[in-house]
Amino acid sequence: xxxxxxxxxxxxxxVQGLLLTVEITLFGVLLGLGLGTLLAIADIYGNRPIKxxxxxxxxxxxxxxxxxxxxxxxxxxxxxxxxxxxxxFLAFLVFGLNSAAYQKGYMKGSMETILDDQMQAGLSxxxxxxxxxxxxxxxxxxxxxxxxxxxxFCSLTKSTATLAFVxxxxxxxxxxxxxxxxxxxxPVWLVIAAIYLAWISGFSKLMDIIYEKKKIPGIELLMQ
Amino acid sequence: MxxxxxxxxxxxxxxxxxxxxxxxxxxxxxxxxxxxxxxAVKDVSLQIKKGDIKLIFGPSGSGxxxxxxxxxMLDIPDKGEIYLGDECLTKPGVDLNKARARIxxxxxxxxxxxxxxxLGNVELALRQVLKLPKEEARxxxxxxxxxxxxxxxxxxxxxxxxxxxxxxxxIARALARNPDIILLDEPTSALDPELTGEVIDTLRDLARxxxxxxxxxxxxxxxxxxxxxxIFYDEGRIVETGPPSQFFNxxxxxxxxxxxxxxxxxxxxx
Ligand SMILES: Nc1ncnc2c1ncn2[C@@H]1O[C@H](COP(=O)(O)OP(=O)(O)OP(=O)(O)O)[C@@H](O)[C@H]1O
Ligand SMILES: [Mg+2]
Numbered sequence: 009x010x011x012x013x014x015x016x017x018x019x020x021x022x023v024q025g026l027l028l029t030v031e032i033t034l035f036g037v038l039l040g041l042g043l044g045t046l047l048a049i050a051d052i053y054g055n056r057p058i059k060x061x062x063x064x065x066x067x068x069x070x071x072x073x074x075x076x077x078x079x080x081x082x083x084x085x086x087x088x089x090x091x092x093x094x095x096x097f098l099a100f101l102v103f104g105l106n107s108a109a110y111q112k113g114y115m116k117g118s119m120e121t122i123l124d125d126q127m128q129a130g131l132s133x134x135x136x137x138x139x140x141x142x143x144x145x146x147x148x149x150x151x152x153x154x155x156x157x158x159x160x161f162c163s164l165t166k167s168t169a170t171l172a173f174v175x176x177x178x179x180x181x182x183x184x185x186x187x188x189x190x191x192x193x194x195p196v197w198l199v200i201a202a203i204y205l206a207w208i209s210g211f212s213k214l215m216d217i218i219y220e221k222k223k224i225p226g227i228e229l230l231m232q
Numbered sequence: 233m234x235x236x237x238x239x240x241x242x243x244x245x246x247x248x249x250x251x252x253x254x255x256x257x258x259x260x261x262x263x264x265x266x267x268x269x270x271x272a273v274k275d276v277s278l279q280i281k282k283g284d285i286k287l288i289f290g291p292s293g294s295g296x297x298x299x300x301x302x303x304x305m306l307d308i309p310d311k312g313e314i315y316l317g318d319e320c321l322t323k324p325g326v327d328l329n330k331a332r333a334r335i336x337x338x339x340x341x342x343x344x345x346x347x348x349x350x351l352g353n354v355e356l357a358l359r360q361v362l363k364l365p366k367e368e369a370r371x372x373x374x375x376x377x378x379x380x381x382x383x384x385x386x387x388x389x390x391x392x393x394x395x396x397x398x399x400x401x402x403i404a405r406a407l408a409r410n411p412d413i414i415l416l417d418e419p420t421s422a423l424d425p426e427l428t429g430e431v432i433d434t435l436r437d438l439a440r441x442x443x444x445x446x447x448x449x450x451x452x453x454x455x456x457x458x459x460x461x462x463i464f465y466d467e468g469r470i471v472e473t474g475p476p477s478q479f480f481n482x483x484x485x486x487x488x489x490x491x492x493x494x495x496x497x498x499x500x501x502x
Contacts, residue, residue, distance in 0.1 A: 122346070128306055129339065129343040130345075131332060132332060132335075132406075133333070133337075133361060133405060133409070134334075135329065135356075135360055139361075144356075147347050224391075225391040226392070
């Protein structure tokens, strides 16, 4: 049943697919975190035009399917601009931009629960707004946001199958390719699912440990 | 050379004016809109000299916290001037961060940095604002914690301390930079009665050392012992100012008289 696993070519597809899935999600989730943080700050402190621009950005990336965004980035935008950009690079970028749209919401939410009093406290000791954001607000917001961030990671991992639309083979793509030559539908998908499960649950477990370790004492009271 | 460490001249602060205007435009109901306007500070002036200890007291919601926040420019007054030494803080273009570094502020609800230990709370501004090297910042932070007798809490997080300990760390955080003045907004009102004593003792120590302080408080025995001047504040205004003896014997105004009676009855009943 599982003898396809012994085929070196299939092995290579699976490993490459897994690597692509892992790389693009880690990159996406990290770019999303950085950009999402900036967007959250801009949304809190920005003027009306900035807030509107951010809302449009977020609605676009949350409101349209990921494969449409990938398609636009890889085929339409370069054609309109008449430039050549590496497709894989564009795909990575789309994952980051997409994730930023979600993570902006998580970051803004967690910043807002602490902003009022902690910003006043920071200013009262002579720090600037930026210093307070950097040394007080963000360190707390990042600790609070870890669970949402873990969810975002899981859902991004499972969206990498959309890469097939622009010609890249992630883990699901590897499964499909194997099935073209090998009709063991259930065993192939079982293996693919098991790999996903191991990677996602391993990573989530790691984040849980970090969350517990870094948790601000007494923060549960604040979150109620 | 400035005569005063801190001075407020005809300060005004109103909340909700913008909102009120919006309501007016939206539904044409002027009286409803006007209700949302809170005049928390109305033409308040005050002078504090080096070494002064002044105490503000008055009913809840009268604007005492707002006035204190205006002094530290944590809230920007609508009108009037705030001076720190001879620098006018309400002029445009003033570096408010620099000014606030010279003012200590103790909050009614403590507001410690939750992700930092007591030591970290005191150290942060020493490192980031005064730019002290690591060791020196640590030494000064530990000295400040020792001064308010919470050395044993140095490595505890805010949620792991009692209210009294946390507020003393708050005082240490305000003290550590050697500010020109410390503003304390009801430092004991959020504490259980049995914990107010330890914070009051800390404040008595600071008073003995000649720390310049403006304190909002209703701890009357403390006020009588340490305040040079008491300021009765009501409905956004200073109603009466005088030495403690004046308030404890015969306040000039009826409102102060009533308030003193109420507060003294309350304290004796407890
Ligand atoms: N940020 C704010 N926005 C709108 N209204 C406010 C704000 N802060 C205070 N107020 C209002 O201003 C008035 C004065 O509040 P303030 O907290 O200064 O009073 P207080 O004398 O310190 O009262 P307490 O003794 O209860 O602490 C109150 O009516 C309050 O609701
Ligand atoms: Mg108050």
